[in-house]
Amino acid sequence: MSEVSAWSAALPAAVPERRAAPSALAVARLMLERDLRLAFRKASQLIQPLAFFVIVTTLFPLAVTPSLPELRRIAPGVVWAAALLSSLLALEFLFRDDAQDGTLEQFALSGRALTGLLVAKTAAHWLLTGLPLALMAPIAGAALGVPQAAMPGILASVGLGTVTLSLIGAVGAALTMGLRRSGALLSLLTLPLVIPVLIFGARATQLAIKGESYSAPLLLLAALAVLATTLAPLAATAAVHINLE
Amino acid sequence: MSEATLEGEKIHLWRGERHVLRGVSFRVTGGECLQLTGPNGAGKTSLLRTICGLSYPEAGAIHWRGEDVRRDLPAFHAEMAYLGHEPPLKMEFTARENLTYWIGVRRRLTRAELDQKLERVGGERWADRPVHTLSAGQKRRVALAGLLLMNVPLWLLDEPTTHLDVDGQRLVGTLLDEHLAGGGLAVAAVHHALMMSERTLRSLELGVV
Numbered sequence: 001m002s003e004v005s006a007w008s009a010a011l012p013a014a015v016p017e018r019r020a021a022p023s024a025l026a027v028a029r030l031m032l033e034r035d036l037r038l039a040f041r042k043a044s045q046l047i048q049p050l051a052f053f054v055i056v057t058t059l060f061p062l063a064v065t066p067s068l069p070e071l072r073r074i075a076p077g078v079v080w081a082a083a084l085l086s087s088l089l090a091l092e093f094l095f096r097d098d099a100q101d102g103t104l105e106q107f108a109l110s111g112r113a114l115t116g117l118l119v120a121k122t123a124a125h126w127l128l129t130g131l132p133l134a135l136m137a138p139i140a141g142a143a144l145g146v147p148q149a150a151m152p153g154i155l156a157s158v159g160l161g162t163v164t165l166s167l168i169g170a171v172g173a174a175l176t177m178g179l180r181r182s183g184a185l186l187s188l189l190t191l192p193l194v195i196p197v198l199i200f201g202a203r204a205t206q207l208a209i210k211g212e213s214y215s216a217p218l219l220l221l222a223a224l225a226v227l228a229t230t231l232a233p234l235a236a237t238a239a240v241h242i243n244l245e
Numbered sequence: 246m247s248e249a250t251l252e253g254e255k256i257h258l259w260r261g262e263r264h265v266l267r268g269v270s271f272r273v274t275g276g277e278c279l280q281l282t283g284p285n286g287a288g289k290t291s292l293l294r295t296i297c298g299l300s301y302p303e304a305g306a307i308h309w310r311g312e313d314v315r316r317d318l319p320a321f322h323a324e325m326a327y328l329g330h331e332p333p334l335k336m337e338f339t340a341r342e343n344l345t346y347w348i349g350v351r352r353r354l355t356r357a358e359l360d361q362k363l364e365r366v367g368g369e370r371w372a373d374r375p376v377h378t379l380s381a382g383q384k385r386r387v388a389l390a391g392l393l394l395m396n397v398p399l400w401l402l403d404e405p406t407t408h409l410d411v412d413g414q415r416l417v418g419t420l421l422d423e424h425l426a427g428g429g430l431a432v433a434a435v436h437h438a439l440m441m442s443e444r445t446l447r448s449l450e451l452g453v454v
Contacts, residue, residue: 021323027350034346041337102333103347109297110350111323117350244299 027112028120035124045093049086049129050136056082057140068145075144076205080198082140083133083158087165088190090129092183094121094173099243104177108244115237122170122233130162146209153208153218160221161201167228168193174239197224247310249275249398249430251296256305258291265291266302271449275398278421278431280439283451289434290330292451293401296432297327309399323351325399330407332388336377340368340387343376348394362390366416381408389420400424400431406439415440 022030039046060078061071098104098121107117137158138151146154172190176182200217207214251273258266265288273279281289294300296307298318307314314321334343341359348354363372366386371379376387385408392400400421406414418440421431425445433439439446
């Protein structure tokens with residue numbers, strides 16, 4: 001043994017070093033903080049999906065009819081189709097920027113579980129697009145003649161539905177992150193998978209507007225969210241690994 | 246755990262139709278730096294990416310401390326640092342923020358530590374400026390600060406002196422010398438000779454295909 005084995009000799013010191021590694025939860029929080037902070041530095045990217053949602057939903061009364069009973073009838077479809085498309089709008093940037101500047105690669109090589117980091121990134125995406133959409137949906141609904149009693153139902157269904165949209169979208173975003181113009185392909189990949197969310201979301205909204213119990217479609221939305229939470233992060237991790245090669 | 250050694254064993258790598266690495270073998274032990282030389286397209290970057298596990302070789306294996314790295318990649322990653330062509334930085338963040346998130350995922354950082362390493366690379370004056378306002382050489386220096394902060398035995402460097410002035414190139418040499426003196430090891434792809442002690446330097450020339 002020569003002097004070259006200093007690193008192995010230094011092992012007793014290296015073990016506390018390992019213990020000094022932050023916990024998985026602390027790492028996820030750091031990642032969440034990073035993505036939120038980054039998003040607020042790029043405000044235009046942040047506002048775009050929400051502005052799109054507001055514009056689409058307000059164009060309908062102008063284009064279709066000003067009659068509130070008729071608008072009320074199409075309101076679930078309008079709100080949900082607009083929410084779906086605007087949530088897709090921001091997806092393109094979820095991993096692509098990090099993939100291009102090499103920061104994602106560094107996270108993949110950090111020795112930490114990549115899945116946890118991607119979940120944190122997806123959570124940040126939901127907080128930045130899903131949550132604002134859920135808060136905005138009742139307001140957009142009001143413009144379409146939706147009664148006030150239906151607001152909690154709309155808020156809950158869009159809030160739950162966008163969780164699934166973000167998670168399934170993350171898989172699509174991870175698969176297409178290496179492409180320069182991934183928008184069209186990303187929509188093509190993601191839209192068929194999120195159709196159930198559209199169906200049950202619109203159904204819950206419709207029942208809420210009619211003043212009937214909407215718990216059944218809402219529970220199905222929750223089930224979809226649970227399913228996506230368990231499976232999507234694993235698929236996204238595998239997709240990121242493929243793309244980093 | 247055994248002594249810090251990195252071994253490559255008859256690595257073959259294909260990139261599409263090209264057979265880039267044809268049975269490359271090497272061995273680096275603590276206190277040594279292996280410099281990878283060869284013309285553009287010889288596979289220097291490919292070899293580095295294969296070592297970190299980003300690329301899958303068609304044949305051959307990488308051994309770290311005598312064990313195949315594929316058996317426990319996260320444990321291997323926790324002991325290595327890889328710096329690619331471009332510094333892995335967010336343009337919207339300051340140098341300090343970049344290091345906080347980049348290295349913070351690996352280990353807890355103290356402010357004093359961050360300041361010390363930033364000063365080491367000559368960055369104390371521009372540490373709080375957004376990275377997009379920094380020059381290419383300054384960005385490279387931020388990446389070097391990250392390398393120091395990771396505090397790992399194995400460095401994998403791809404063209405570590407790109408964009409650096411003579412002073413910066415000398416800094417890379419000094420940092421490497423100190424790292425090796427502490428028992429660390431390094432593999433570096435280079436075009437220009439590294440300004441470091443010749444005694445610990447070994448070369449591996451990769452051929453053209």
